Amino acid sequence: MPSTLSRDSTGCQGMDELLSGGLPADRLHVVSGPPGSGKTTFSAQFITEGARRGEECVYVTMHETKAELVQDMSGFQFGFEKAIRSSNTTFLDLTEESARQSLTKYGSAGGLRNRLPAMLAGLDADRAVIDSTMLLDHFVDNPEEALTDFITRLKGTETTILLVSEMTDPTAYAEEHYLAHGVVFFHNYLDGGGMTRAVQPIKMRGTPINSDMRPIEFTDRGVQVYPDQDLESTYG
Numbered sequence: 001m002p003s004t005l006s007r008d009s010t011g012c013q014g015m016d017e018l019l020s021g022g023l024p025a026d027r028l029h030v031v032s033g034p035p036g037s038g039k040t041t042f043s044a045q046f047i048t049e050g051a052r053r054g055e056e057c058v059y060v061t062m063h064e065t066k067a068e069l070v071q072d073m074s075g076f077q078f079g080f081e082k083a084i085r086s087s088n089t090t091f092l093d094l095t096e097e098s099a100r101q102s103l104t105k106y107g108s109a110g111g112l113r114n115r116l117p118a119m120l121a122g123l124d125a126d127r128a129v130i131d132s133t134m135l136l137d138h139f140v141d142n143p144e145e146a147l148t149d150f151i152t153r154l155k156g157t158e159t160t161i162l163l164v165s166e167m168t169d170p171t172a173y174a175e176e177h178y179l180a181h182g183v184v185f186f187h188n189y190l191d192g193g194g195m196t197r198a199v200q201p202i203k204m205r206g207t208p209i210n211s212d213m214r215p216i217e218f219t220d221r222g223v224q225v226y227p228d229q230d231l232e233s234t235y236g
């Protein structure tokens with residue numbers, strides 16, 4: 001039976017096909033992987049696709065300024081700079097006091113874990129990227145307890161959310177993996193003499209998925225997924 005979930009195109013070549021048409025809309029998807037595996041690039045592609053479609057987009061980070069992110073993505077041709085500067089896109093660098101200040105209008109109690117979800121609802125955001133869960137470690141007293149509450153509130157919004165979580169051990173599942181509607185792993189590991197890059201949908205509630213690892217590549221259009229190839233034929 002075909003799935004009736006509405007889907008959002010990811011803007012990443014091959015990824016929509018891998019996910020049977022895109023990411024289920026209005027849901028929370030965790031993107032996990034080690035440093036350099038493609039999480040931020042994929043997230044930038046996702047926001048760019050939303051902006052291109054005229055959707056209300058939010059990009060929250062504590063890893064880089066807007067200028068740094070634009071610079072990092074300038075090696076790709078998918079149009080991130082135009083997207084992030086469009087009037088439908090809100091960029092928040094939470095290392096800036098002014099960004100944290102701008103959130104206070106969305107509620108005074110409970111700090112970030114309340115205000116960010118309230119901001120998504122207040123803006124009626126269609127898509128959001130939150131890069132990464134580590135922001136709770138910086139801005140919240142008890143990050144572990146706050147994470148459950150934060151994710152529950154995010155799931156309650158009508159925004160399709162990518163929540164980035166840094167991960168070095170792909171066998172160690174974390175709380176966000178259990179709580180999310182969807183989980184996609186990015187892999188980048190040493191195999192033989194070279195690095196193998198792959199993507200792997202781990203779960204996607206409400207829709208069947210193939211959880212095999214599929215090869216990915218960085219091209220001038222960002223992350224490119226090869227949904228019909230297996231790792232053997234690519235790297236074997």
Ligand SMILES: Nc1ncnc2c1ncn2[C@@H]1O[C@H](COP(=O)(O)OP(=O)(O)O)[C@@H](O)[C@H]1O
Pocket residue numbers: 033034035036037038039040041042072073074075076186218219220
């Ligand atoms: N044209 C390119 N422009 C920028 N980065 C590129 C390019 N091609 C390959 N890369 C690599 O892509 C990686 C980007 O990873 P990134 O998306 O930031 O991963 P993560 O967020 O998981 O740490 C970097 O390691 C960078 O070296």
Ligand SMILES: [Mg+2]
Pocket residue numbers: 039040041063131
């Ligand atoms: Mg990153």
